[in-house]
Amino acid sequence: MSTEAYHPGLEGVIAGETAISSITGGLSYRGYSITDLAVQSTFPEVAYLLLHGELPNEEELADFKTILDESATIDPSIIQFLGQIPLHVSSMDALRTGVSAVAHFDPQLDDDRPAAKIAQATRLLGQIPILIAARHRLRRGLPLIPHDPELSFAGSLLRLITGETPSPLAEKAFDVSLILYAEHEFNASTFTARVITSTQSDLYSSIVGAIGALKGALHGGxxxxxxxxxxxxxxxxxxxxxxxxxxxxxxxxxxxxxxxxxxxxxxxxxxxxxxxxxxxxxxxxxxxxxxxxxxxxxxxxxxxxxxxxxxxxxxxxxLDLEVDLFTPLFVASRVAGWAAHVIEQGANNRLIRPRSRYIGPPSRPYLRLDERSN
Ligand SMILES: CC(C)(COP(=O)(O)OP(=O)(O)OC[C@H]1O[C@@H](n2cnc3c(N)ncnc32)[C@H](O)[C@@H]1OP(=O)(O)O)[C@@H](O)C(=O)NCCC(=O)NCCS
CATH class of the missing domain: 1.10.230.10 (Cytochrome P450-Terp, domain 2)
Incomplete structure (x- = not known):
């Protein structure tokens, strides 16, 4: 390829192949239109679809939900630390730290087989709501609310934060927002996750990097x-x-x-x-x-x-959610898409290492420190 081809912001550049989602002809996840998914599906079904490639049957969904429920506990030392982060620190920054901290307690951290990454991502999907809600409530001196496995993923997440069980409409609306936020091909944060994965780093590092990219005002912020x-x-x-x-x-x-x-x-x-x-x-x-x-x-x-x-x-x-929580809630959903891309990149990896066009000074003679000081 010519090194002269230059597209600022990589606009219009096809930087890789994906089977996860497509924007052409309307947004679809693994071939399913987001309109159908938003109307008929639930966020856990969509997260399963993104991670496993197919929609789950009843038994597969029940097993997936069990893992999500069982993951909704975080090591107490992390919860305690979230409460000690200075009050002015945003929920998004605290979440980035929380996800990084969770990695230290994952015995499968360096297992890069696809099945291990799916397991890590599923656990993370269950843990992120706890991280968001715990930090939010500790920061305000409110008691923590336990995850309620009887509620839907969306219903429990709202209750973890607000302490109230949402109305059926509020629960459905929030669930739809999670479905719509879940995946969007090569956006900036997903591309960040893929770049990190391409160096053979671990899933958590990719997700932490993606959270950093999502935070910006031109993206999730x-x-x-x-x-x-x-x-x-x-x-x-x-x-x-x-x-x-x-x-x-x-x-x-x-x-x-x-x-x-x-x-x-x-x-x-x-x-x-x-x-x-x-x-x-x-x-x-x-x-x-x-x-x-x-x-x-x-x-x-x-x-x-x-x-x-x-x-x-x-x-x-x-939904009575504070503004500071909006982008962290985007993370709670998009982590499904990021993880799917991490798995896809890892399965057919090539180091992502583009070139730059040099616009600095031309070649010049080196002057020793004493010569530069005269
Ligand atoms: C998302 C975004 C970064 C995409 O930008 P982009 O593809 O780089 O588009 P450009 O910056 O080339 O914009 C093209 C023109 O539209 C203008 N424009 C784009 N988004 C704009 C916005 N939100 N408000 C005002 N003008 C805007 C640009 O100033 C530019 O105008 P010009 O041709 O007169 O200079 C940009 O639309 C934006 O900043 N939106 C606001 C942030 C946002 O909502 N982000 C979430 C994205 S999902």
Whole structure:
């Protein structure tokens, strides 16, 4: 390949092959449309599909759920440490530390067989909700809530954080958000995970690196900033002026635009419907009206459609979740996709090591320290 071909941000570059998901013709996971999965499936079924390649039957799903339930315990020393991390540290940073700490207690850490990685990933799926909720509640001096195996994955995760069992609509809406967040081919965090795996590092290192990549405002961190936008605008009548001013200052409006979806993110449409249902359940559609006004104005001014983070921020707000938890909850779901990519990369590995185009000074003579000091 010519070393002259250069695509800033790797835009449009095919950097690998995957059988996990496809964006072409609508987003699908292992051949299943996300619309079908969101309507008919549950997050554990989707996580199983991503990790194992096929949807589970009843027995396989029950076994998978048992592992998730059994993993919902964390070594007490980690929980204690989460409570000692300084209060100002964000939930996302604490989660990155928590996942790294969990690795030290995994006896299979260096076992790189696919089955061992699936087992590690399944345990991590059960542990991450505990890490998120424990840190959140300890930080606020609240008692920890035990995982309830009688609840669904989504229902238990919400209860672990808020202490309340969610309504059936809230539980379904949250489950759908987890399904939609679970996988998205070669996005920045997934690519990070694959790069780390390509050096023959372990699964946890790949996931910790991916969490670091997801945190940024241009990637997963956008969902936290979206709520700040809605709160800043505060009233539908102020939306047009706010957007006009933001655009005139060349400000990026969080929750809009996408590197791949230039005509609209299909996940955003699905989740918007749940936002409207939840707003109706709360008998308060003010945020929906603000969001709709911003949406039409950004579309007409810039031609930019919303991405998944636009509705998910409102949805999580309706579920009484604090903003600081939005991106960690993205992790709770995306870890399934990351792990699937780690397994896929490991099974057919080639070190990911691209080239750069040098733009520094031309070749020059070396001067000794005394010569440089005169
Ligand atoms: C996601 C994102 C990084 C993709 O960016 P990209 O593919 O690199 O697109 P570009 O930066 O080339 O943007 C193309 C044009 O749209 C503008 N644009 C893109 N997203 C924008 C946004 N959210 N608000 C305002 N303008 C935006 C750019 O400024 C650029 O305008 P210009 O041609 O006048 O300079 C970008 O859309 C963004 O920053 N969105 C906000 C953060 C976000 O929601 N992230 C979650 C992604 S799922």
């Amino acid at each position: 956008a969902n936290e900033r979206v709520l700040e936008v809605l709160q800043e605008v505060d009233d539908p009548s102020r939306a047009d002026d706010w957007v006009r001013e933001a655009l005139s200052k060349k400000r990026r409006i969080m929750g809009f635009g996408h590197r791949v979806y230039k005509d609209g993110d299909p996940r955003a449409t699905i989740l918007r419907n749940y936002c409207q249902m939840l707003a109706a359940e709360r008998e308060d559609n003010r945020l929906e009206r603000i969001a709709d006004t911003i949406e039409s104005f950004v579309k007409s001014e810039k031609g930019l459609p919303p991405n998944l983070d636009w509705p998910s921020a409102r949805l999580y707000h309706y």
